[in-house]
Amino acid sequence: MIRYIVRRLLIGVLILMVVCALTFVFFRVLPTGNPALLRAGRDPHPNLIKEIERVLGLNKPLIVQFWDYMKEFFLHFNLGYSYYSQESVRSLIAERLPATLSLTVGAAVLWVLGGLSVGIISALRRHSIVDRLSMGTALLLLSVPEFWLGFVMLLLFANDIGKLKILPGAGSYVGLTYDPWKWFTSLIMPWIVLAAGSAAVYARLMRGSLSETMREDYIRTARAKGLRERAVVRQGVRSAVNPIFTLLGLEIGVLLGGAVLVETVFNIPGIGVENYKAIKASDFPVVEGTVLLAASFIIVANIVVDIAYAYLDPRVRYS
């Protein structure tokens, strides 16, 4: 088991390097916009551009730039400095991370709990009105883009522009330590919007999986033992969760992608917004730093899921 974990972690580091290299190449080779040009102001002298490129290190060969970046990252855990604010990317991320974590962790909880419970109810009452309604809603939530759902929610419930002014709207986010209640209420809508799509996927998966396990022979055995229906269902859910659980790692990636949009719509000062701004401004170090962070989230989540799976299913043993 320890060997397995070490191997997975080493592979994870390798993947991170590949992700890093890809981001490097994408933004430097593919035509986005020369950061030096963007910084030089209107009608710049070519020498000025050259000078800026030299300062930013953009005149060096790509491979040397990548080497320098990797060296800084692995030796000093330094992700470079923003081309614009000169701020260290590491501290920028540290400063923005709490908001993003608040958003994604809360949404993940809502997504898993909401998706699973709706799926369970649907599976147990197949073809009932409740089932049809929840599966219809799930399909709808799956189909609508986050930013659209976000705007609709704001128009309906935000206390500034909404029809029913019941929840704090865009730009109302405050830190958890600053005012927990305000933190909570300001995140209700973003959580719902971000969780909706994934919860819908999970509800549908859980419905399918549980309907299947409830037909298993061991469920019949459980009933034949005279267990209460609650206990019987619990045994079915226990089995139905396993195949869905493995998708958790992948779905975290979807969630992080959605966070960019939701942070933008609700104006939450998180990593997603920062990433979006950096891409628009060709602020390479910030782009790389945030992409690296997202990639490590996904990699770690997948390793945790795989390890946990060995505990969820005794028939699985890693060697």
Next chain:
Amino acid sequence: MSAAEPLLRVEDLRVEFPTEDGIVHAVDGITYQVHKGRTLGIVGESGSGKTVSSLTTLGLTRRQGARISGRILFEGKDLVTLPEDELRAIRGNDIAMVFQDPLSSLHPLYRVGRQLTEAVRAHRDVSKAKARERAVELLGLVGIPDPARRVDEYPHEFSGGMRQRVMIAMALANEPKLLIADEPTTALDVTVQAQILALMERLQRELGMAIVIITHDLGVVAEMADDIAVMYAGRIVETASATRVFSAPEHPYTWGLLKSIPRLDGSREEDLVPIPGTPPSLINPPSGCHFHPRCPYAQPDHARIDPALEPVPDEPGHHVACLLEADVRRRLWEQLGAGKTPEEALAEVGLPGAAPA
């Protein structure tokens, strides 16, 4: 048969499943009884309704949308109409069931011990520690070596025969008065089959429970059963003591079953005679006697008249649903017993042959 009130009395039980293709008449009016401490073997091909009838005894077909009529009397209670929570109190407590495939019938993600203790705790208010002690005791009772260690293992760590022992241990958790074993040995190796049957017989002697054993395997009932009910297309076509069924069977379907298994004491020249045709549709069963399309001895009017299960003359406890005259049946079986083919037997007895459909 004893005159005392039977432990289980099934009367005119019908179980129908409405489906998109029509109504499946899975069990079509069966009547049988099981006495305390005795073993009834229910024999028949797949799809003859034997499993559905026993699942219905435990109320396990209710939630599949089955339409159930008739009576299932167990200790004075009608299990057909009993409310679900009262039925639940009987399931796994007074009546327990062992299923065919022990691997799929055990929960793959729970330790064997937990699956045993929950069976105990579903009906008895005992502590977890006490239930665990009982689980170890049960595993020992069914002959699993080193039960104190194995109680913490998962089903996939057991062999097929050991898994079926676990299933039996689970069924015995609350010392049931009636054990229903549905093809308990079908999924097992032949040598393991014999062990499981011997185990069930020993436990029956020790615990004094009644057993209903459901099987397509006449060898199993020969080993275990006191009485036998032969089922065909959702009905019982013949019922008698086991010795009677093997020595003087009355129904052509029973003859077919007996003739299609090899016998060590028979001549090797004697061919095995399979029953022609396939089991009938339970949505549109054949008219008249349900067996007539496959019966070598069917007469023209057998496609019209539906035989009832009637006593065999001069043989108390022996019932058969067949339109042939008792005398004709006896002569036919004599011929078959002498190694004649159905065609030869027909000619000998002087009946016009019927080409089976």
